[in-house]
Amino acid sequence: MKYLANVVTLQYSVDKCTGCGRCVEVCPRGVFEMGEKKVRITDRDLCMECGACATNCEFGAISVKSGVGCAAAVINGMLTGGEPNCDCGGGGSCC
């Protein structure tokens, strides 16, 4: 299953990649695969912006604006002008 096309904030800079393969290991969506000496992206639209790759890239080759939150949290953020907030408050309905 794939979500909207051309929306994700994932950026990969091939120059900084050392081919360590950590991103291939941590990505739950199969966005990365090992190439000759460096990693390459299979399909950017598969990315769900969890941020596992960027957190674990020691070489700063990957950046992604990650975030969690249900639509209600995003709407709250839109209304209050802040970021989506996943603290559903006092142990309410939380994921």
Next chain:
Amino acid sequence: MSKDCCSAPSAKASDASPCCCEQPPTVTAEWTRSDRLGAIKCRVSNRFRMNYRVTPGLHKLGSPGPDSLVFVSANYKLSFDVLRRGLAGLDAWILVLDTKGINVWCAAGKGTFGTAELVRRITESRLAETVTHRRVIVPQLGAPNVSAARVRKETGFAVSFGPVEARDIRAYVQAGLKATPAMRVKQFPVRERLELTPMEVVPSARKLALVIAVLFVVFGLGAQGILFDDALPGTIAATIAGLAAVLAGAFVTPMALPWIPFRSFALKGVLASLAVVGAILGSIPVARTLPPALLAASVLFAVTVGSYIAVNFTGCTTFTSISGVKKELRIAVPAYLVGLGVSAVLVVVYKLQQWGVL
């Protein structure tokens, strides 16, 4: 210091105080009847789920030794139980992080399952004195907030990311801590989507029942007070709309997710709602007696609310991005406001007709 703080993991809420006794509690891989019951209750009761916890800290599975593997988990008991079951046949250490009772993936997103908490637990549990090797196995879905490099720098322990699903752990261990590409990808099969639907249906049905109760009063409003006969057609229309919205947004959309056209959840919700409200209106004869204004309001309300509930399911899926949800909502929220506004106008038109004003 007292020793009873280290009681075996229980379903009761436990505080985050660190363990103070020498011996970590021992657990087994088998699930008892109450474990199985708990796993079901987690899917239907929010209150139960939020308090279904184990004590953070080090646990023994079977009789592990100094060279046994160390697996990291969350203190949501269902996460811990699924790991235990996946480790059947192995003697291992389980290091439980305090994630406030939230599962690994969500806790990694929120920040409670992360580098700092892992470093703290490794240090506090004196893991370096318990095992001779220097490696911990962290669930792959914890990776969004666990920096393997920083954990190694701060504790000396290397991090291996285990497979996404605990059922693949034994194969992963047998292969020398190597996961196949398939073990690295999170799937979202029908069974998992079905498990999530009760927590979608129940809260939205509860809210809509309240809305229908309020609408009953509005529809019954007349010069003589609130009349049941006057309230009936409007309440029927509202009930049909509410039922269709919940069924379409909270059940049909999650279940039929890959087969409903469009990638946008808002649009999937619109299609599902139209299908469900159409099916309900077509199958109950009383629907045909509703005045046109009410009928239109009913369909519009069902589509608007059904789409909203569907778009909220993005928070439960394993493949939607926050950028995508924001893009959808920039268009959908104004559309929802228009939908609700027009529904309200149609209800007012119907009431004015009922009062003989129009």
